[in-house]
Amino acid sequence: xxxxxxxxxxxxxxxxxxxxxxxxxxxxxxxxxxxxxxxxxxxxxxxxxxxxxxxxxxxxxxxxxxxxxxxxxxxxxxxxxxxxxxxxxxxxxxxxxxxxxxxxxxxxxxxxxxxxxxxxxxxxxxxxxxxxxxxxxxxxxxxxxxxxxxxxxxxxxxxxxxxxxxxxxxxxxxxxxxxxxxxxxxxxxxxxxxxxxxxxxxxxxxxxxxxxxxxxxxxxxxxxxxxxxxxxxxxxxxxxxxxxxxxxxxxxxxxxxxxxxxxxxxxx
Amino acid sequence: xxxxxxxxxxxxxxxxxxxxxxxxxxxxxxxxxxxxxxxxxxxxxxxxxxxxxxxxxxxxxxxxxxxxxxxxxxxxxxxxxxxxxxxxxxxxxxxxxxxxxxxxxxxxxxxxxxxxxxxxxxxxxxxxxxxxxxxxxxxxxxxxxxxxxxxxxxxxxxxxxxxxxxxxxxxxxxxxxxxxxxxxxxxxxxxxxxxxxxxxxxxxxxxxxxxxxxxxxxxxxxxxxxxxxxxxxxxxxxxxxxxxxxxxxxxxxxxxxxxxxxxxxxxxxxxxxxxxxxxxxx
Numbered sequence: 001x002x003x004x005x006x007x008x009x010x011x012x013x014x015x016x017x018x019x020x021x022x023x024x025x026x027x028x029x030x031x032x033x034x035x036x037x038x039x040x041x042x043x044x045x046x047x048x049x050x051x052x053x054x055x056x057x058x059x060x061x062x063x064x065x066x067x068x069x070x071x072x073x074x075x076x077x078x079x080x081x082x083x084x085x086x087x088x089x090x091x092x093x094x095x096x097x098x099x100x101x102x103x104x105x106x107x108x109x110x111x112x113x114x115x116x117x118x119x120x121x122x123x124x125x126x127x128x129x130x131x132x133x134x135x136x137x138x139x140x141x142x143x144x145x146x147x148x149x150x151x152x153x154x155x156x157x158x159x160x161x162x163x164x165x166x167x168x169x170x171x172x173x174x175x176x177x178x179x180x181x182x183x184x185x186x187x188x189x190x191x192x193x194x195x196x197x198x199x200x201x202x203x204x205x206x207x208x209x210x211x212x213x214x215x216x217x218x219x220x221x222x223x224x225x226x227x228x229x230x231x232x233x234x235x236x237x238x239x240x241x242x243x244x245x246x247x248x249x250x251x252x253x254x255x256x257x258x259x260x261x262x263x264x265x266x267x268x
Numbered sequence: 269x270x271x272x273x274x275x276x277x278x279x280x281x282x283x284x285x286x287x288x289x290x291x292x293x294x295x296x297x298x299x300x301x302x303x304x305x306x307x308x309x310x311x312x313x314x315x316x317x318x319x320x321x322x323x324x325x326x327x328x329x330x331x332x333x334x335x336x337x338x339x340x341x342x343x344x345x346x347x348x349x350x351x352x353x354x355x356x357x358x359x360x361x362x363x364x365x366x367x368x369x370x371x372x373x374x375x376x377x378x379x380x381x382x383x384x385x386x387x388x389x390x391x392x393x394x395x396x397x398x399x400x401x402x403x404x405x406x407x408x409x410x411x412x413x414x415x416x417x418x419x420x421x422x423x424x425x426x427x428x429x430x431x432x433x434x435x436x437x438x439x440x441x442x443x444x445x446x447x448x449x450x451x452x453x454x455x456x457x458x459x460x461x462x463x464x465x466x467x468x469x470x471x472x473x474x475x476x477x478x479x480x481x482x483x484x485x486x487x488x489x490x491x492x493x494x495x496x497x498x499x500x501x502x503x504x505x506x507x508x509x510x511x512x513x514x515x516x517x518x519x520x521x522x523x524x525x526x527x528x529x530x531x532x533x534x535x536x537x538x539x540x541x542x543x544x545x546x547x548x549x550x
Binding site for chain 2: 050052055056057074075077078079080081082084085086087088089103107211212
C-alpha cells in the first residue's frame with residue numbers, strides 16, 4: 001500500500017508536538033509555587049522587572065507561568081477577563097480557581113490538538129482559601145492536562161529536579177521566611193549560586209489580607225524576609241542524577257500521546 | 269428566557285482575543301453588551317421618586333491623605349427606605365467613591381468602576397494615575413446621562429490618595445460627567461449644602477486624620493439636623509456613619525467601634541452646645 005505523500009500518523013504528530021513543547025519549556029528557568037502557613041507563595045527567578053511570570057488574576061487567585069512569554073501572557077490576560085466578567089456578572093466570591101483552571105485546560109487542549117504548534121507553556125493557577133484546607137494549586141501543562149497539586153508545584157526547566165528538592169524541604173504550615181528559603185533551595189542547584197534579590201520575582205496570596213489577597217514582595221521587604229530565614233542548612237546534595245532517581249514519583253510527567261491519555265473526562 | 273445577566277454564548281472563545289484596550293467596560297461593551305447596565309432605555313414614566321435615593325457624602329483632605337464619610341439613610345419620597353445603607357465604596361487600594369442619587373444605579377456604577385480600575389491594574393501591571401481614574405469615572409457618569417434625564421440620577425464623589433503629591437485629592441461630578449477637582453473638602457447629596465457650610469467653619473489646613481474624621485462627622489450631623497433625607501447617627505440601633513480613610517498605607521474603613529467613639533464624643537458636646545463647635549468670630 002502506498003502512503004500519500006507527506007503522510008504522518010496522528011500518533012507521530014502528537015508526539016512531535018509534545019516533544020517540541022517540552023523542549024521549549026525546558027529551556028526556561030523554573031518557577032516554584034508552594035503553600036505556607038498564611039497562604040501560597042510564588043517564587044520565580046526573573047531578571048526582568050517588567051515582564052512578570054507571576055501575577056494576580058482575581059481576589060484570591062494567582063497565576064504563574066513558564067515558557068514563551070507572549071503565549072502565557074495571552075493566557076494571563078484571558079484569565080483576567082474571565083475572572084472579572086464572572087465576578088461582575090455574579091459575585092466576587094463566584095470566581096474560583098477551579099473554573100479558571102478548566103478554562104485554561106480547554107483552551108490549551110484545543111490549541112494542542114488543532115494548531116500546528118502547541119503552546120510552549122506550563123502554568124499554575126493557585127487559589128487561597130480561608131483556611132489552609134481551602135487552598136488549591138492547579139498545574140496545567142501544554143496539552144491541557146490538569147494536575148491538582150498538594151502543597152507545592154514546580155515547573156519549567158529541570159522541573160523534576162526542582163520538585164525533588166522542593167519535596168525534601170517542604171513541610172506543612174511553614175512560616176513565610178522558611179517557605180521562601182525552601183523555595184530558593186529548591187530552585188538552586190546543589191552547590192550553585194542563588195539568584196540575587198534583584199532577580200527574584202516573589203509574590204504571595206496571603207489569606208489574612210483584606211479584599212485582594214495577592215501581593216508582590218520586593219525591595220527591602222523581600223530582603224528582610226530573606227534575612228529572617230533560618231541559616232541555610234544546605235541540605236546534603238541529593239546524590240545521583242535527579243532525573244533518574246525518581247522512579248515512583250508522585251507527580252506524573254506531563255502527558256504526551258505516549259503518557260496517560262486524556263480520555264475526555266473533565267480534567268477536574 | 270435567560271436573563272440578560274447570563275454570560276452570552278460564545279463569550280468564552282473571545283476571552284483570549286486581544287482587544288487592544290485595557291478597559292473592562294470596553295471589552296464587555298463590545299463582546300457582551302448585555303452585561304453592562306442598560307442604557308438608552310425609555311421609561312414610560314419617570315420613577316425617580318419611587319426608588320431609594322442615597323443622600324449625603326462628605327470628604328476632606330488632610331496632611332497625607334483624604335477622608336470620606338457618608339450617612340446611612342436611603343429615602344423613597346418621604347419614606348425612609350433603609351437605615352443602614354452603605355454609600356461609600358472602596359474602588360481600589362488608594363481610592364474610594366461615595367454616591368448620591370438613585371441608590372441602585374450608584375451601587376451598580378461603583379461595582380463596575382471597581383472592576384474597571386482593577387482590570388486595568390492587572391492587565392497593565394500598573395495602577396492608573398489619579399487623573400486617569402477620575403476621568404474614567406466621568407465617562408461612566410456621562411454614559412448614564414440618558415437615564416439621569418429620566419430621573420435615575422447618580423452623582424458620585426471620588427477621593428484618592430495621590431502618591432506623587434503625598435496627599436489626598438477630591439473630585440466631584442455632575443450628571444453629565446466632570447470631573448471637577450475640589451480643594452480641601454466637598455460634599456454631595458441633598459444635605460450637602462448644610463454639610464459644606466459646616467465644613468467651611470470646621471476645616472483647618474494641616475489637620476490630622478483624627479481631627480478630619482471628627483470634622484466630617486460633625487458636618488454630617490449638621491446635614492442631618494437640617495435635611496430630612498440625611499440620617500443622623502442612630503444611637504439606639506447603633507448605626508454609625510461610614511468613614512473611610514485613605515493615606516499612604518492604602519484604603520481603610522474605620523470599624524463601627526472606632527466611629528462610635530467619635531460619635532459619642534460629638535454627642536456629648538452637642539448636649540451642651542446643640543449647634544456644635546462654635547467658630548471664632550475674628
